[in-house]
Amino acid sequence: MDLAFADTDEAFRLEVRAFFETRFPKDILDKIRRGQTLGKDDLVRAEKAYHAEGWSAANWPEEYGGTGWSVTQKYIFDEERERVGAPSVVPMGLLYVAPVIYTFGSPEQKQRFLPGILSSDVFWAQGYSEPGAGSDLASLQTRAVRDGDEYVVNGVKIWTSQAHYADWIFCLVRTSSAGKPQEGITFLCMDMKTPGITVRPIIGIDGSHYLNQVFFEDVRVPVGNRIGEENKGWDYAKYLLTHERTSYAHVARKKMDMARLKQLARTVTSDGRSLAEDPLFVQKMAEADVALASLEMTVLRAIASLSSGQAPGNESSILKIMATERAQEITELFVELGGLYSAHFITDRARPDWNSNSGIPDWASPSMASYLFTRAQTIYGGATEVQKNVIAKQVLRLP
Ligand SMILES: Cc1cc2nc3c(=O)[nH]c(=O)nc-3n(C[C@H](O)[C@H](O)[C@H](O)COP(=O)(O)OP(=O)(O)OC[C@H]3O[C@@H](n4cnc5c(N)ncnc54)[C@H](O)[C@@H]3O)c2cc1C
DSSP: OOOSOOHHHHHHHHHHHHHHHHTSOHHHHHHHHHTOOOOHHHHHHHHHHHHHTTOSOTTSOGGGTOOOOOHHHHHHHHHHHHHHTOOOOOHIIIIIIHHHHHHHSOHHHHHHHHHHHHTTOSOEEEEOOBTTBSSSGGGOOOEEEEETTEEEEEEEEESOTTTTTOSEEEEEEEOOOSSSGGGGEEEEEEETTSTTEEEEEEEOTTSOEEEEEEEEEEEEEEGGGEESSTTBHHHHHHHHHHHHOOOOOOHHHHHHHHHHHHHHHTTOEETTEEGGGOHHHHHHHHHHHHHHHHHHHHHHHHHHHHHTTOOOGGGHHHHHHHHHHHHHHHHHHHHHHHGGGGGOOOOOOOSTTTTTTSOSOTTTTTHHHHHHHHHGGGTTTSOHHHHHHHIIIIISOOO
C-alpha cells in the first residue's frame, strides 16, 4: 500500500489551496471563524463559487458537468476545503438526487433538472423518512394514487433536512400495496410550491432549525415528475444510498479541531494549572489523537483500494461508525475544556455580534450545541446499530 501522493496530486492541492485563499468568498470563511452559522444564501454562494471553477459536481460523469477527478483528487479537495473550514456542497441535490436523475431519468428530465442542480439555483430536500419508517424505510406509507396524468399524494415525511430552504423535494411514495413492501414504491419529484405541501419546523436538541416535518395533502404531481418506472423506486433509492455514503470522515477538520483543542488547553486553567498539564485531560487528548490517526489510515486504505479498482462497498459502514465516534469524542472534549462556559447555550448565531456581550470565548459558547448536534450522527446516514448489522453480515459474513 503506497500512501504517498503523486506529484500531480500535490500540484492539484496547490491549485485548490490557491482557490480557497483568493477566490472563495472571504466573508463566508470569516463567519465560520467567528462561530456564526451559515444561512441558505451562504450555502448557495459557496456552491456557486465551486461551480464557477467547474468543481461543484465531483462525482458526476463529465458529460453532465462532473469534474472528472480521481478519488485521490476528491480527497485532496475535501482536505483543503476543511483545512480552511469552508462548507461542503449541500448533499441533497448535487450528491443524492442528481445521480438518480442522470442514471434513471428520461432525456427530458435530465435537461430539466440537472442544470439547476449544477448551478445551485434549485435547492433540494430528501423526503424518505416517515414517523413510522426510518431504518425500516420500506414500510413507508405516504401514498400516491394515479389520476390521469397526475399522482395525488397524501402523507407525512419527517426529519427532512433543510426542507424550509428547498425549492424541490424528491420523495419515496407508495403506489402499490401488493407483494413485498419494497415492490410498491415510486420515486417522485415535487415542486415545493405545489398546493397541499406544508413544512413545519422541528427544533433540534442543539436549538437549531435544521429539521422539518413535511405534510402532503391532496398534492397533485404530474406523472412526468416520476423518475424511472412506477413501483421501481426502491431500486433507485438503493442506488442513491450508495451515493449517500459520502465520506463522513472529515479527517482534516477533525485534525484542525484537535490542534485547536491542544492550543486552547494551554490557556484554560483549573486548580491553578492549565488543562494541558492535567494528566487526565492530556490522556483523553492523546487517546482522541490516536483514534483519529487510525480513522485517517482507514480512510487512506479505502482510497488506496479504490485506486486499484475496488469499491469500498460495505466497508464504508466501518468508516461511518469510526467517524461518528471520533466526532463525538472531540466535541465532548471541547465541552469539557469549556467547563461552565459550555453551559452558555446560544441558539441564534446568525448575527455577527452573536457572542459579543457574553464575556465567554467564541470557541466555548457553541461547544454544547456542537456536542449535541454530533449525537445525531449516530442516527443519520444509517443508524450505528444498523451499520453494525451490515458489518456483521456483509463484511464479517457472520450467520
Ligand atoms: C440530523 C438528521 C438529519 C436527517 N435528515 C433526513 C433527511 O433529510 N431526509 C430523510 O428522509 N431522513 C432524514 N433523517 C432521518 C434518518 O434517516 C432516520 O432518523 C434514520 O433512518 C433512523 O430512523 P428512525 O429515526 O425512524 O429510527 P429507528 O429506525 O426507529 O431506530 C430507532 C433505534 O432502533 C435501532 N434499530 C432500528 N432497526 C434496527 C435493527 N434492525 N437492528 C438493530 N437496531 C435497530 C436504531 O439503530 C436506533 O437506535 C435525518 C435524521 C437526522 C437525525
